[in-house]
Amino acid sequence: MRSYRMSARAESAERTGERILDAMLERFAESPYERIRLDDVAADAEVTVQTVIRRFGGKSGLMVAVVERELARIVEARELVADPGPAAVLAALVQHYERYGSLILKMYAEASLVPGLPELAIRGRAYHVDWCRRVFADRLPADEPVRARRLAQVVAVCDATTWRILRADGGLAPSEVELALAELLDAVLDPVPDRP
Structure with missing residues (x-):
């Protein structure tokens, strides 16, 4: 039961990471990098800015990812x-x-x-x-x-x-x-x- 919860949690974290990456890619396709705000990326991905920072370390880390x-x-x-x-x-x-x-x-x-x-x-x-x-x-x-x-x-x-x-x-x-x-x-x- 515990391993099922862990794998479900890992899958959920993976999906969240992909949503964040997709949101950043979409923003990058439409705007110059310097104008992209983490607040907007987080809102597009339906997560908090803190989640983005915790996962990717900030805007440059997210762009590299x-x-x-x-x-x-x-x-x-x-x-x-x-x-x-x-x-x-x-x-x-x-x-x-x-x-x-x-x-x-x-x-x-x-x-x-x-x-x-x-x-x-x-x-x-x-x-x-x-x-x-x-x-x-x-x-x-x-x-x-x-x-x-x-x-x-x-x-x-x-x-x-x-x-x-x-x-x-x-x-x-x-x-x-x-x-x-x-x-x-x-x-x-x-x-x-x-x-x-």
């Missing part, structure tokens, strides 16, 4: 692409940016305001470079100096900034963004190898 959670979700979503073919990869990437692109760019722009966030931004960028290297490994040239240059080009093409330029500035629909990215990548990568 949000970014850590979302980075883990981003990694999981990117790694789940079952078909490693170029079309499926680009469709998943554009879908990912449709959900997270604006938040990623906002986080990079405001990272210097939050202790601990610049390090997470570096981790996120390192993951993006590694993802590009792995996903397009069979289309990168063998010659190392050329390979390094082409990988840098791939990273730039697959960046959230490129998505924003195509989507917001260019006014392209998601399917058109996929096509534009494919055309840009085809210009710098080796042809798709034949599959057995």
Whole structure:
């Protein structure tokens, strides 16, 4: 009976933590970090400010926790692409940016305001470079100096900034963004190898 109460309490605490993180994420999506007040986040999550502070240590700790959670979700979503073919990869990437692109760019722009966030931004960028290297490994040239240059080009093409330029500035629909990215990548990568 006691372990049931403990697990119910732990589950309740977990749900409360998720509500707080969701409330902070929603506020961050709508407002500059400096204008977000813990009172508002707590009210949105239906908890007290003291609960937020006790759980996350304050506004910067809460923001770091949000970014850590979302980075883990981003990694999981990117790694789940079952078909490693170029079309499926680009469709998943554009879908990912449709959900997270604006938040990623906002986080990079405001990272210097939050202790601990610049390090997470570096981790996120390192993951993006590694993802590009792995996903397009069979289309990168063998010659190392050329390979390094082409990988840098791939990273730039697959960046959230490129998505924003195509989507917001260019006014392209998601399917058109996929096509534009494919055309840009085809210009710098080796042809798709034949599959057995």
